[in-house]
Amino acid sequence: xxxxxxxRDYDVPGSSLARRLQVVQARLRLALDAAPPGxxxxxxxxxGEGRDLLEVLPTHPRRDDVRARLVxxxxxxxxxxxxxxxxxGLTNVEVVEGDAAxxxxxxGLVPADIVLVxxxxxxxxxEDIERTIGMCRRLTKTGGTxxxxxxxxxxxxxxxxxxxxxxxxxxxxxxxxxxxGFGVGVHRFTGRPDPLVLGRSMFTFVRHQ
Numbered sequence: 001x002x003x004x005x006x007x008r009d010y011d012v013p014g015s016s017l018a019r020r021l022q023v024v025q026a027r028l029r030l031a032l033d034a035a036p037p038g039x040x041x042x043x044x045x046x047x048g049e050g051r052d053l054l055e056v057l058p059t060h061p062r063r064d065d066v067r068a069r070l071v072x073x074x075x076x077x078x079x080x081x082x083x084x085x086x087x088x089g090l091t092n093v094e095v096v097e098g099d100a101a102x103x104x105x106x107x108g109l110v111p112a113d114i115v116l117v118x119x120x121x122x123x124x125x126x127e128d129i130e131r132t133i134g135m136c137r138r139l140t141k142t143g144g145t146x147x148x149x150x151x152x153x154x155x156x157x158x159x160x161x162x163x164x165x166x167x168x169x170x171x172x173x174x175x176x177x178x179x180x181g182f183g184v185g186v187h188r189f190t191g192r193p194d195p196l197v198l199g200r201s202m203f204t205f206v207r208h209q
């Protein structure tokens with residue numbers, strides 16, 4: 001899969017990806033607005049070009065409070081994200097080029113206030129989705145927010161994803177309408193985070209939906 005070319009659909013007005021991005025960004029703004037005062041941490045799994053965060057943070061009032069890490073394997077995408085960070089002067093945002101499935105990539109920045117898992121659940125097995133949701137207990141602090149995406153094509157796994165989150169002490173905050181053409185979910189962690197275990201792989205990309 002040419003992920004760099006895939007990102008071009010974000011620039012097509014009215015496309016499913018463009019509309020989904022707008023929703024994710026709106027929910028991210030709300031999560032930043034609702035976050036407690038003081039320093040904030042954000043991690044993004046399979047961040048791509050970082051548009052979810054990097055098109056929100058530069059103009060957000062909390063920009064200087066945020067320390068963030070974007071993890072992405074594709075080098076062309078990380079180059080775009082790195083340049084966007086430079087232009088915006090986001091000195092507390094870093095890009096890590098590597099496999100976002102590896103727990104080691106998040107050491108030192110989790111549990112985080114906001115965890116972005118966008119563009120992941122449509123490309124991994126159901127078993128890996130559930131494993132990744134379980135790992136979110138290690139990535140998210142108490143009261144922290146997870147924003148995730150998944151297509152609504154059959155079989156529609158979104159209700160099951162919500163159940164998997166709820167079984168792990170994540171309360172549903174918001175879910176996009178079933179007829180939106182995409183799925184975006186927001187969950188808040190109410191439990192106590194488990195320690196991060198290094199050397200684990202959360203998922204393997206197996207297909208592109």
